[in-house]
Amino acid sequence: MNVLNSSLLQLHEMLVNKEITSEQLVKAYIERIEATDETMRSFLTLNKEQALEQARKIDEEGIKEEEYLKGIPVGIKDNIVTKDLRTTAASKMLENFVPVYDATVMEKLYQAGMIPVGKLNMDEFAMGASTETSHFQQTVNAWDHTKVPGGSSGGSATAVAARQIPCALGSDTGGSVRQPSSFNGVVGMKPTYGRVSRYGLIAFASSLDQIGTITKTVEDNALLLNAICGPDEKDYTSARVEVPDFTAKIGQNIAGMKIGVPKEFMSDAVSTEVKEKVQEAMKQFEALGATVEEVSLPYAPYGISVYYVQACAEAASNLSRFDGIRYGYRVENVENLEDVYVKSRSEGFGDEVKRRIMIGTYSLSAGNFDAHYKKASQVRTLICEDFAKVLKEYDVILAPTSPTPAFTIGEVQDPVAMYTSDLLTIPVNLAGLPSMSIPCGFVDGLPVGMQIIGRPFDEATIYQVASAFEKATDFHLEKPEIAKGEDHE
Template sequence: MDYFKYDLAALHALLVKKELSVSDLVKETFKSIETREADVSAFVTLNEKQALSQAAKLDQQGIAQDNVLFGIPLGIKDNIVTQDLKTTAASRILENFKPIYNATVMDKLNAAAMITVGKTNMDEFAMGGSTETSAFKITKNAWDRTKVPGGSSGGSAAAVAAGEIVASLGTDTGGSIRQPASFNGIVGVKPTYGRVSRYGLIAFASSLDQIGPLTRSVKDNALILNAISGVDPHDSTSAAREVPDFTAKLDGNIQKMRIAVPKEYMGEGIAPEVRAAIKKAITTFEKLGAVVDEVSLPHSQYGIPVYYIIASSEASSNLQRFDGIRYGFRAQDVKNLEDVYVKSRSAGFGDEVKRRIMLGTFSLSAGTYDAFFKKAAQVRTLICRDFARVFADYDLILGPTTPTPAFGLGEDTKDPVTMYMNDILTVPVNLAGLPGMSLPAGFTNGLPIGMQLIANHFDEETMYRAGYAFEQATDYHKEVPTFGGQN
């Protein structure tokens, strides 16, 4: 199965016409994974036996003609719990953990008759921007195997970009769907905070985390967000908001749509080739009838320090549960209870996770709480107000997803601050709880450049409408990586 040639609607048509069975589709998917996995290393666990069994049952049941997701295989990031399928968060401390329940998004996907083919690699506990902090393997960029795929959802993005699967789920705490989508030349969406249930997501930073889809096209992305959205009684932060059909307004018409471009997103630190691609994209939007103006988000410059204080503080609390007592890795050479805690966590967590736990614990400690965590929370409010002022007059915000194209493997791992700065354009969206999308907007030296669209709260429809119009007016999404040699 060549996923570069088929979107969800085309695959569904083949199933409806009986030119392809669900079992055939799943078998072909595993063949694609087997062929390309050596190049990208996108998966940590495959689910072949269960997937083929589910496919056979769906074939017996018969294709649901009105359900375009019926029988479609997809990958799941390895921090989303899957009943009886190993879920590790790419950490030694959960190396052999098999959950006894499903995340809500998994129940929704199962209800839509989608098939999980495996769990995708990620930065450990979603802490990283390159999928190099995984305890198990390093995933490579689908376009150039000497480059990173981004993170923390690097496995989910690389698997789609490499044509192993047609779609995947990732999670986004500070850009972890959008940045790897940008680096791999695909579409990635971080929904509004509360649009998708977090129940069953292994928590990193609870006020920031969101689950979202990664696909090759805008419409495919909207179809999957349709399936996973909605209020959940298991998650008190999920929003009791009506879920519209995100595909309903994908007609290419964005006449008189008002789009804001923050000057801070086009200034110092943005690579010239990235800036040039975004300027070209702005011209495309203007030709489509949109009105594009420059605006200011003055407090966005503080996004990185605010994010790393808040996210690390929440992580230090959330990761207390991994203590060597209830589940996961437990050190054996222990003499007392304190030894169990200290040695299990010391051996089970990687360096980046330990770094963030220590940063968060320090920020929350009695002597520093006011100076760090409280101040970060106050500046977060200022960032939210900046966005609110812009959305009072504009429908969307546009800019680059990342300051540069994908960087080299091993290039930034020894300098955490440089690695953190790669998220400077994405973290403000999470701090404000807004929806954001990355989609292909150009190439440089064979590497994709991503454009970010940001919408107001619960206005994913506008974001998808603009993204679809841009996609239809350009050919960037039609480009595919070359295997057997660099693109």
């Protein structure tokens, strides 16, 4: 069995049966990265020597049957803090920042025995939908190198799709795990807000950010989410709820389940081709015994307006810490303190980050707070209530992940047009719900994803529904050209 196309469970079996060592596995993936990353440009920093050293230690300890993730490599989005490993958030502001502590999710990955092999490219400070705002490089789509990989977790999704890594962590503030997963034909989960600790995640919008998981298959995704969840006293928004085994319902029948499809998510804003793929998926779910019905989320279309007021306001607050004083980029040849602040931030931040800081500052200003931020908060409550009403009657909600397949690099120049890429994912973040994107077809050779949205802390049902669809179809078995003929035996 080849290594690069194997699932996490298959890799685990190989390691337990001593068909391969962890060191050999890590070497295979590092060789793959070195052979392909000049094209893909997924990685910002490689952790080669430390990863191999960790793998050798694991080989000495041995791997038990129940240690499903031990000895397996993982990629990390570059806004997740990693001790002694450069963490940039793809910004000039943090170009040389080497943290002195690990994010909670990193501690959990180490406890599970996983091996981080590097940090993955992204939109600067997670602000973007195409990874085009990265200060360092342009990651490309795994299926078509002229297309964007999506964002902001573009590096994470592309690396998994191109078989540079078996799984990766991303972060999702308005769709930043699900949309790039859709564009690259992989599985991306945004858990319920509070399910995964945000301690050590460089903050963009604190009431929306959530670390998520990107894998090739649904079961792999559940295994990875198992490892990173749980309450954390270092994160006051971390939910004090029990963490179930997310694989428990995988393989169970979905006959009799009720699936709602919001008419607002199948509007003219969504391309005809994408709608057709989701409609075909609806028929597949009916063939599996589920009831699929149209529902309404009347306030969801206001999600983008609410999001860009609230997220930008929180970003303006969170990014005020990058001031050229304690850490990060600091301009030289300044005459006074104001120069340090203004010039360091002017040179350290990219255009999209500055744009969002300005929008947020405007929304929070004395004359605009009630008209913009307060009004957005009220509409956010209505969006939450919409979802709650539908999810009382239905087990899950089904919708396209993105209005279109991946678009061409450089094609979308208007920032407002770019914001519409998150039209279908943003309402889920505003409501704090779990949602997963899985492949449901192809349009002109490019993957199309659909999202399955669940009740709060009911990720297990999403995995059940997603795995039933995955088992009945073969979209997850399709590979981009760069992943063909590259199998390590």
